[in-house]
Amino acid sequence: MGKVFTQASVSLDGFIAGPGHSGFDKLFAWCRAGDVETPSEDPERLIYRTNAATAAYLRELMETTGALIVGRTLYDMTNGWDGKHPGGLPVFVVTHRAPEEPVESETPFIFVTDGIESAIKQAQDLAGDKRIGIGPGSTVGQAINAGLVDEIRVDLVPLILGSGTPMLSGITEQLDLQNPEVIVGQGVTHLIYCL
């Protein structure tokens, strides 16, 4: 079964967004800070331009990921990515209530109303041996609390935001991780922690 990971661009003070959803330009500046091109699954919207180490990190993750899980808040905030999630993968949306009308979209969106555990199981069934990416948002804390996350990938950005949305919230127990794998990018340090 595919491993479950979460990944986020995080400021040095631990935020994935500044106050009032600010700071994204700086949090994602590393995606365009080098000269090695890595097309995303939606190259019209995004071609990563990074150093070679980050390019290898991104390529490996894209090639091995089979499905994504997000919370309903993010889905609504992005208006369901206007029907096309940039990851080019099936997206499971954890929600209390599925939309009453069927959603017409290029990306397959699967609404899961019976919790994060069920969403992960369904995503793994679909993705085979490929990985499941989860988050950002409160779904991450729920999955970590349930012991269902295998890997935390932090793209640590040399930036202090002061306040905002923390990467990890709602964690109910202290948790030991293993020493991370460290990949030095340009404008970012990738840290891969196994749980």
Added chain:
Amino acid sequence: MGKVFTQASVSLDGFIAGPGHSGFDKLFAWCRAGDVETPSEDPERLIYRTNAATAAYLRELMETTGALIVGRTLYDMTNGWDGKHPGGLPVFVVTHRAPEEPVESETPFIFVTDGIESAIKQAQDLAGDKRIGIGPGSTVGQAINAGLVDEIRVDLVPLILGSGTPMLSGITEQLDLQNPEVIVGQGVTHLIYCL
């Protein structure tokens, strides 16, 4: 003039202490996670046992640091380190009011009542070309806000605390840092950011 730095052992979710001042055993486990010995300035209390990379990092910092600055809260919480700060250096204590009685102690404690800027200037005058270490606590945010910190040293520990005391607080403006120097320890990743 000596550079001003702050340093702390920090959990992956950005805390230097867990709830109710918990978590210190895990936050500082890296100090005893290897077999290369580095005596602290007070080897009866602490001999670091780390891998070779961390030992070099610690030695260099000890050899080049000339004075420390702390806030009054920490000074009171530790009861003035019972008269002997483990750093073996003069310690400037930023406070609203100096103790009325002279403090008898092995460590020279200098009480500064006119703010962080004054404390840094006095520490630099005393330390010559050597570095000034500042923090932890609200003094760090004050010094960063005043543009007086040259370096942030994060000893990032593979640990999630869930809640607690953040390393960086009271920062009033978003701040860009440079790509860090990365030193891979055992049970810790040292990240040195220049401002």
